[in-house]
Every structure is written in C-alpha cells, then in structure tokens.
Amino acid sequence: MEIDLNRIITLSLFAATLRMATPVLLATLGGIFSSQTGIFHVGLEGLLDIGAFFAVVGSVATGSPWGGLVYAIVACSIASLIFAFVHLELRANEIIVGLALNIFATGMTNFLLFAVLGATGYYQSPLLKGFSVVQIPVIKDIPVINELLSGHFPLVYIAFFMVIVVYLVLYRTPFGFHIRAVGENIDAAKAIGINPKRIKYAGLLIAGVFCALGGSFMSLSYLNLFSEGISAGRGWLALAAINFGLGRPIPALVACLIFGFADALALRLQQFGLPSQIVLMLPYIVTFLVLGASAIQRETRKRNASRLKVGHEHA
C-alpha cells in the first residue's frame, strides 16, 4: 500500500484539526473551571449531549442558531445546578453524580428527541437553522492563510478566543484567584473569607455553559442535525485533555489540538485503508503517558528536594 503523504498532510487537514478540536476544547475549558475548584467532572459527556439537543430544539423553536445557543445554555445550566446541588448540598460523590448525569442525559435526549421533535435516532430538517461560516474580510483573500484561519464557524473562533479569556479569568482576575485558591487549598480560601461552596457552584455552572457551547457546536455547526449519542465520547476526551494539561488552559489547548489532529489524521488514513484506530488510540496513550510522566516528575522532585535539604542540614 503506498501512502501518499502529500495527499494526507494538506491545508484542509489543519482546518479539520481546528474544527474537530473545537467541541472538545469547549468542554475542556468548562471542565477546567470545575477541576480548578477541585471537582472531577465526569458529567461533561452528558452535558454535551444535553447542550446539543436543546440547541436543536431552540434553533427550531426560534428559527435562529443563536436562539438555539440560548436554549442550550439554559438547559445545561439547569442540569449543572442539579449536579451541583446533589454534590454540594447532599454530599453525593461527584463521580457517581457525574455518571448518573450521563445516564440521565442519554435517556432524556433520546426520549425527548421522539417526544419533542418526533424523530427516532436522529433529527435533520430544514427548520433547523445552523450557524454559517464566517469569512474574515482581509484574511479570506490571502491564499494559504485563508484556508487556515478564515471560513470557520463562529463557535470555532469563540472557542479559541475563549482559551485566552479563560486564561485571563483564571490567572488575572480576583474570581479566578478565588477559584484556584479553593481548588488548591480550601482552608486558605476559607481563612480569608471566601465561600468555597459558592465558588464551586460557579465553577460547575461555568462548566455547564461551556458544554452548552460545545454541544451547540456539534449540532448547529459541525453538523446540522442531532443524532443520539452525538457527543460520541468527546466529554471523556475533554477529561483527558484537562488531565493532560493538569488543569491549565494552555496545555489543555495543546492537548485538544493534538486530539483534533489525531482525529483528522485518522480519518484521512482510514480513507486510504490504513488502520485509523491506531492513530485514534494515540491521544489516549499520550494522556496516559503524560499522567505517568507528571507523576514521576512530581515524586522525583519531592525526593530530590529531600536530598537537597539533607545536604543543607548537615552543612
């Protein structure tokens, strides 16, 4: 089998990378907020589903994709608040609540798909108004750059822009400081009068809103339809990305781009009858290794620190 690299590595591959990274990136950014407050959010997958579904409902109801976005945000916020209530007030284990949320989300969207939109399995209709791509005025006329940067959906730009916003919020605003303080040392936060519960509510709510964006992207941009299980593991991938970056937005962005690239590349390999699964495995293997490597680094640093101090004390 000859592999023509020139036909695989193309500009459109990079465009596809951005496109495929977007939903994962949005969920990841949301998950970063919850993980920075110290909550391991397993429910991202379910939230993406809910977001995607209600975006479709909203788009059909209001006739505008932006209306769909609003519906999705409201729905995901409600779901997140329920999650937060059960976890924070009833003290249920966050992982169990997250799993329950996923199961509930699958059941609910599948059922409502039939009950509200009268469709089984998937819904596609001209009533469904998706986002259209945005051409950036100047850039769209520059040959190579235009393929890369222009002609994407608004949510793609929003997602990448949000990386900066999230970074700024987390590392440059008082709110972000409080979030990180709660996640890293809850006693320190309490000691200076920050209410950790309120911060965690906020973190979960923000996670919900981002998942709403991610879900809307799936059903109103990436595709103009809703199908059962549309999130297809992207929520779990987001968890991987969060862990890859150890909760920081920039490394998480890198992870999402790697994931997106692997996805896009795998598809192209598949086109040539090559085992795409091997490529699709890479993101997970890499995350696994990164987790291991960072742990090794952490532990050896600890050990080295102790060795240094021994020397210091004897000196």
Next chain:
Amino acid sequence: MINKKIAFPSMVHIRRIFGEVLTQFLNYLLILFLGLVIGAIVIFLSGKDPLTAYAALWKGAFGNWYKFADTLDRSTVLILCGLGAAVAFRTSVFNLGLEGQLYIGAMAAAIVGFAVPGLPKIIHIPLCLLAGIVAGGLWTLPVSYLRIRWNVPVMVPSLMLNYIGILFTQYLVSFPLRDPDAGMAGTPVLLDTARLPKFIQGSTINIGFIIAIVMVFLVYWFMFKTKIGYELRMVGYNPNFSASAGMPVKRSTILAMLISGGLVGFGGACIITGFFGRFLASFSVGYGWDGMMISLLAQNNPLGVLPASLFYAALANGAMTMQSQTGVPQTVVGMVKGAIMFFVTAQVFVTYFRGRMKKWKLTSTG
C-alpha cells in the same frame, strides 16, 4: 450510642437489624417508585397510558418462561460487570476502565474460541473463559503500576485504557482478524466447541448465567469470608488503619484491580461464547458503565449485585415489548434508569434530612 443499661441486647439487636432491613427495603422501594413515577409522568406527557405501558414492560420481562429466561440470560454480563465493579469499589479503587476490560476480555476469549481448533468442549470452553479473565485482569496492570509506583489515582488512567482497549479491538476486527463474510465488523465465528452450552431449547440462556450466579456467591464468599477478601475490604474502608494493622495495602490495590478486571473480562468472555458467537466491534453499549451503576445500586455488595442486575436486565428486556405493544419508545427506560441513579446517588437525601432534623433538634433544645 450503646450504653450499659441495655437489658436485652439480643432483642435490641434483632430489632435493629429488622429495622435496618425495613428502612433499606423502604428506601429501595421509594427509589424504584420515584424512578417509575418519573417514567410515568414522561409517558403520560407523551400522550400514552403509563399503566398499560408498565404492564407491557412487565410482560416483556417476566411474561412467560421464555421471557423470564431471556431476562436472566441478559443479566449474565451485567452481573459479572457489577461484581467487577463491586470488588474494586469495595477496595476503594475507582476503576472506571470496566468497558475496556470487557472488550479486551471478550476479544481474548474470541481469539481462543475461533483460532484454537481440535479441542474438546470440556477444555475449549474453560480455556476461552480463562483467556477472557486473564486478559481482562492483565489489562489493569498499567493502571495499577501507576497507582502503586507513582501514586497516580486510578480513575483517569483506567478511563484512558477504556478507549485504548475499545479502539484496539476495533483495529483487530477491521484488519488482522476480520471475517470478510460477516455482515458486520467482527471476527470469524467461534468453533462449536467454544460455545457455552444452552439448557433451555429455544432460549439463549446458557451456563454462563449459572456461572455468573456461582460467581456472585464466590465473590461474596471471597470478599466476606476469606482473609484476602477481608484485607481488600479493610483497605477499602481505611487504608491508614490497614497499613498500621500490618496489611499489604499496595498488594490489595493491585489484587482488587486484577480481580475486578478479571471478572469483567469474564463477563466479556461469557457474552461472546454464550451469546454472540463471535467478537463484534462495539458489541457493548456500556455494559461496563451499567456494571458500575449496578454495583452502586447494590451498595457494592456482591449479593446485591444479583437483584440489581436482574432489575436492569428486566427493564431492558421489558422495554422491547413495551414499545412494540404500546408504542412507548424504549428510550423511556433510559430516563427511568437515569432517574433511579440520581435517586440512588441522592440516597444521601435521607441522611441529609436526618442531619437537618438533628441540627434542628439541637438548636431548639439548646
């Protein structure tokens, strides 16, 4: 608090146990009831009659002996996954990698099943099952290694191995092990000597179910009546205490993961050799996740896994009949399941309100 003044400890004891059984029973009844009520509301809102729908659901799950047998058969893989989850959770190891272990176990069993000819049934079947157990168990080792050696919590790594496992088996059935004649992506059909014998003509129920039942009691015995099981449970309750009592904490973690993965892999082997007859790509739509939910529903008790699995299987089996007879979509069952899980997680409800009552009493008297 127990104090000296108790006159008849045995009576109190009995009353206490009885009381707890009763509260637990009522608790489950309440959860089940609430879940079904939510389902009923949903069915009602979609313009159907909830009672007829539930009656059909009932008939579909237990309506006649065939259906009953199918429900039992359907629970086989759920029981084994539930047991796998229960062993891990009891040891406080949050193994989220059940789905991957299931696929790997199933694939190993399938390979032994179709690629090793010329064995008698009596050897071939155990060999297949063993392959599933071993493969499922070994699949957990990288995670255990990270946990033991480098102190990485098992959750995320085990989750990652899910996808690696699923994609790896997909690769195998798409390329090296593909059966070009199959109407779907799958391995070649297993040899007859590898198929689990069925014992009711016309039903799929096979000795896999019997094995699963045996495993329930075996795992129960192991966890509650052996010293290694005792170690696992103590480590699960309180690793600090176990360490100071001289128990091998790290070994217990590895062992719990191995057994958990082994049981789940066993489940995969059973469904392949007992039901499908070949490995199919994406044959599982979350048996591993269901297993975790079942284990939680059973409060991680192996004996509780049995009724919880039967309940899950009955819901799934009944849903088909419900839809074909009343037109209520099967997806309602998904909602009921989700709602029940929410209530189970919120079992803390009870403790929460009990706690509030206490607080209230304290403040009102103080």
Next chain:
Amino acid sequence: MKRLSNVLGLLLLVAIVLSACAPTATPTAVVTEAPVVATEAPATAIPPTAVPPMIALVPAGRTGTEGFMFLAGEGYKKAAAEFGFKEIILESMVAEEWERNVRTASQDGANLVIAVGSTMQDAVKNVGVDFPNTKYVLVDSYIGGDNVQGLISQEQEGTFLAGVLAAQMTVLKDVENMNPDKVIGFIGGMDIPVIHRFLSGLQQGVAYIDPTIKIEVAYVGSFADPAKAKELALSMIENQKVDIVYSVAGSFGDAGVFEAVAEKGVYGIGTDVSWDEKVPGHVLISVLKHTDVAVYNAIKGYLNGEFKAGEVKYGLASGVMDITDMSVIGDLVPQAIKDSVFKAKQDIIDGKIAVNRPLR
C-alpha cells in the same frame, strides 16, 4: 450490620417483585398480546377457516432511522393491512437485541419472521436452528438454512446506473463546482459484503463509460456516525478533487455526507430512499432500494404457500432496485446523459448488460 440489611432489603424487594410476577407467568392470566385468536375477519389471501398467521418484522435497528428499514416497515405494514395480520415490529437498540428480538418473535409463535439488515445474519442463523418450523426472511443477506429465505437485492444493478451517470457528469466543465478531474468518491458505512455490492456496481458502471475514471473509496466504520461521515466527505472533496460522492453510510451517515456536499457545493448520489428532494440541487440521482416491495412480496409468497428457502434475487427487473427520474436536479444533468442512464437501465432489464455481483 448495614450491608447485610442492604442486601436483605434489596432481596426482599426482588422477592416481592418476582412473586408479583408469578400470576402473569401462569397461563390463566390475561394475555392480550398473543394474536393467536383473530378478532377481525380474515382478509382475502387467507382461507376463512385458517388461523391468521403471525408475522413479525425485526429490523436491525429502528425503522425510523434507516431508509431501507423504514421501507421494509412500509412494505410490512402494507401487507399487514392487506392480508389482515397483526403488526408486530420489534426494534432493537443495541447489538444484543438483534438476536433477542428474532428469538422473542419465534418464541411468541411467529410463523414468519422478517429480519431486516445484513447484521442480522448471525441472529437468524442461531435462532433458525432452534425453531425449525418457523420461517425466516432475511433482508440483504443469506447464509444458509432450510427455513431461511434471503432477499438479496441486486444493488450492483442500481449503482451501475449511478456509475454511468457519475462517469459522464464528472468530466463536465460547464457545471458549477464540477472539476474536470476523473475522480468520484464512494463512502460506505462498513467494510461488509452488502456495501461491496453497492461499490462493485458503481465501479462497473463507471468503467462501462470510462475505465480511466478513479473511484476513491472510504468506510466510516459505522452506520450511525454522521460526524465522521461528513468529515470523510469533506476530506475527499477538498483533497482528492472528488466532485461526486456516492454515499451508503446509513441514514445518519448519509445525512452527514450530504451536508458536506451541500456545504462545498458539489454533488452526491443517494441510496435506498430518494434524497433528491432532501438536498435539492446537490443530489444528482438516488439509487432506490424498494425493500418494501421485496418484503411485501416475501409475505405474499409465504401466505400463498410459496415460501422457498434460499436466495431470492431482486434486481431492476423486479422493480425493487430502481433509480429516481432526476427531475429534481432538472437541467443540470443534460438530457443526453439522462437518456443514456435510462437506456442502460433498460439494457440491464433486458439482459443486454450483465452486471456482476461480487463474491463477498
């Protein structure tokens, strides 16, 4: 103590549940679903004295989601209405339910079980052995069995025509977004025999016009992954100069492919049902697979006592395979090309053109 009581509580609950179930399991209970007793007057095809037969339809999925399954359902319903038997449709959500549903129908005493989809082949084989007196109709595949009839649509005949059309269209210069490169695309759901029949016909049809035209082939790996199907199509269009995409990726997948086609302004060819109106201006033609006719015929044949085990082939001549008349796309396809397609169709029916069926 807590855990013992948990288990006991749960066991108690199950015990009650099971005991409550006991009465329904006994034969004295009111069983309404078994259509053993006919209430309405039997239809013409059934002799007045005979008990109406029980015929069940078991699609490998849900009829609402897949075009050919939907059509199979339509044919089944039509037969049910005409011949007066009760509709029993068992849809499945998961792979496990393929066999379970076929089995349930057989256990409930169905005389004829119609399984739709080639993924059903294991199920029919496994169940057919256990119920030798029940007859099975398997749509899209046949793997043996004395009581199994396989309805094999000659997809290659239909897609041959699509190939004839595509080969002539792809070289046109004055059609918008149609490039002169001799490349067309094929996106299949899975790498399995039934999809190979589609592909083979397309290849033969294209070669019939111009053997130098290249067909890019890709498989989604699933019939329910619109995102991946769309991405594959986009990649084909962007990188491989594909201007016509033939899609057999399941209804979910097709929807994804045609989204890509519409987005890029190129052209597609639909499968199973008519996509012409759904994506107007972009679907040149749809290769219709009237599973409804096949299923209807199978039921009718059974009721007339003409059930025969083995393969039954349905090609263009039977009307099961067909093509749309290209009226929606209108003048974009030159009349001459349209005529050549219709002529090829007639030639196949007349046996002047032989379209080979691939072995696998």
Next chain:
Amino acid sequence: MAEAISVKNINKEFPGVKANQDINLSVNQGEIRAIVGENGAGKTTLMNIMYGLYQPDSGSIFIKGKEVKLHSSRAAISNGIGMVHQHFKLVPSFTLGQNIVLGMEPQRMGFVDNKRINQSVKEISEKYGLPIKVNNLARDASVGEQQRAEILKALYRGADILILDEPTAVLTDMETEELFEMLRGLAKQGKTILFISHKLREVLAVSDTTTVMRLGKIVGTVQTSETDSCQLAEMMIGRDTVGGRMRQNGVHPGEVVLELKNICVRDERNLLAVKNVNLQLHGSEVLGVAGVDGNGQEELIEAVMGLRPLLSGEVIVHGKNITHTSTRKIRESGVAYIPSDRNKSGVAIDALIWENLIASDYYRPPISAWLSLRQKEILQIAKDLIQRFQIFTPSANLQTGHLSGGNIQRLIVGRELGSERAMAVVASQPTRGIDISGTESIRRTLLEYANRGAGVLLVSADLDEVLALSDRVVVLYEGELYDAGVVDDEVRKRVGNLMTGSKEGCINDK
C-alpha cells in the same frame, strides 16, 4: 498604655471537656503577650474564640474598650484582628504577593493588578521589616518566608492585633531569632501580639508578659522580666509531685525488648522530625515518653512500626534487627501498636466490630484456615475480647461507628493486647479524648500487661498520665530525646523543664 483587646468571663465547653472556664484576659497595645500551657490547656480554643472561629458559650470580647461580637473570622478581621495559624494557609501555586492580597486584590479594569500587588506588599513589608520575595511562589518559599507572608497577610488586612499559634514550631533557630526581631519591631510600631508557645526559652526571650493556662483556666499572668522558666514550668504543669500514681515503684525491669539506635526520621515537609534517638525498653517496664505534641512523637512511632521510612538508625526487637521490614514483620516479632488517632488509623469506622477486632490476627491459625476466615472461632474470640475488655456492645456484628470513643479505644486495646503475644507495646496517646471510666480501664490494662513481663512504651502528651503510669520517663523536645530518669518526687519538675525547652536548668532571660 491603652488596652487593645480583652475578654471577660469566657466559657466554652465541648462535649465532655470544659475547654475554657471563666477566662479573663487583657492585653495592652504594643504588648507582646505569650500564652503558655500544656496540650489541652485551652489556649488554642481561646485564640480561636478571639479570632471568631468559635463562639463562646458565654462571656464577651472587647476591642479598645468596645464590646464586639465576632461571628466569623471575617468579623475578626474587620475589627483589626489577624491570625497566623500553625499550619500555613497559603495557596502553593500563587506567589507570596498574591497570597498576601488574596481576597482583597487590587484591581485594574477587573483584572488583578500585579504591579500594585508588588508595590503595596513591598510597602508593608518594608514598613514592618518583614522581608519577602514578592514574586516567589508559595511552594518554593522557605518556611520562614511563608510565615512572614502569613503575618503580612494579616497586616495587609489592617490587623492591629496579631495572634500567632505556635509560630516557632516549624522554624529553625535562625529563623526563630529573626521572627522575634520582627515581632519586637511590630510591637514597637504599636501592634499588639499574642502568641501561643510551649517553649519557655522563647517566651522569656520575646514576650513582655506571659499568661499561663492550665486545664481550661488561667493560672496567672506575670511580667516576663520578673520570672524564670522554672516558675513558669511549675505554673504550667502544677505543683503536685506525682498525683494519682497507679504504678507501684521499684519494679525490676527485665531484659531489653525494644531498642532504638540512632533513629532519624523526616516529617511530611521533609524536615528532620526525629534526631538521633536512642532508647531501650525493658520487659516489665513502663517507659513514658512525655512531650508536647508535634515534637516528633508521631514520626518516631510510625518509623518504629514501619509505617514511615527511617532515614537512619536501627530498630531491634528482642535482639532481632527489624529495621526496614514490613509492619507485619515488626508486629510478628512481638510489637503491639495502639495508634494515637483511633479513627484515622486505629479502626475502620464503617467495618463491623468483629472485623476490627481481628485486624492484627486475621491471618493466623485459629481465625483463618488456609484461605477462609472461620466465623465461629472469630465470633468466639470477639465475644471473649468484648467481655474481657468491657466493650459495651450488644453484638460483635454492629458497625464500629455506633460505639463511643472510649469503647472504640477499648476495642483497639483489646485487639492489640488480647492475644497476649506482644513483648513490647507501643501505645500512643492511648486515652486521648475518652471518658474517665474508659481511661481508667485502659490504663489498668496497660499496667497489667507490663506486670506480666512485657515492655510498654507509653507516648502521651498528658503529663499526668505519663507520671501516673511510668517507671521511667523520657522527654521528646524538638525531635531530640532527653532522659528524665525514674519517677520520683522531683520528676515533675525535671520533665516540666525538659518539655518546655529549658533543659539546662532555669532560664532567666533578662
């Protein structure tokens, strides 16, 4: 001088403990006030009340003569009170500057203004003479720097009254010296400082006045310049020689059962917590290890039990070197262990009583046969232990959490000593936080055990307990072990001096 803060008639009771009784205290502005007392004397409770973390059951607090209600630490902060906890509350990945301003960040257009953080933190740091590197990450900063940041955190919030909870516990001598210098500077600038300490040398070095607490009450307040360490130690731990002695004198010790040679151990922060400890425990002997909590007791015991790596040294049980073996091997060689924190490492609170009772013997023959546990034998043994050790429970089949603290402790003692196999018992805080009858019976059990020829290593912060039970007393102070000799009439004074850090006789600062 004006009064900065005072409390009147403060009472605070926790279940079973009167932590503060009728406390009256008045501190002047610019004063450095030391509060000293043993573990459990009620110092920390009092400080927490003054910082708004606890609400007193009765009594009132005045700041500059005005009564205030401190519902929360927030209220305390706004009244000009700042607290520096023993365990620093810093966010590791923040810079010291960011930690200092956390919660009151200077902002510019909604963003945290790092420039102004640096500027204002530098300002107060220079003003009060507390040098820090503003941009150092908290996790990279030295302990002393972290502490300075904590103090600055309080000052940044406008604190006039600083409460420091054992500020020198984590510092090196150098750092302690620096800290005192800074505290004096702060006092000079009009800040009022209260600090808790056990180390009389330091108290004498830095404070203006010293208040001594004992058993929830104030024993007295003295001008530091007019006292010496011996007087303070006596006030702290009472005048009685050895009261309530339960152990008869003159027991002849047997051969050595447990020997520690040159033990060095690190704590979680990688600091040396145990320094070169040598110790011999004989059979039939109760050896008391006195000392204020946090002087290396936990680390020493955990290292002996194989739960914490030994940096150096050897542990020898009955002539057998068990250094670097597993906890099980150590136990099997004849060491029983009663851990200090019963809920954390003494029992599994959610397990059944019998499960906890067999935790150290479950793998041995009468209880287990090959793989399985023998239910009948276990229940027999459990019943026996429940009876012998007077664990009040209707059944061995109950969840351990249902038991009271005293019963749980009896359960642990029963498990560890019931089989009578151990030749050496390591008992850490065996009666902490349990009722009188429980304390009584556990102490008696330990003594009985020693009478039968085993050695008991009794580690306790409760000096009365140590003196009541031991034949011989050693003191751990800052990780080092000092011998206080056999228990006689003078032992209390010797121990008192050793555990407050005045080992070379009385210290008179000025």
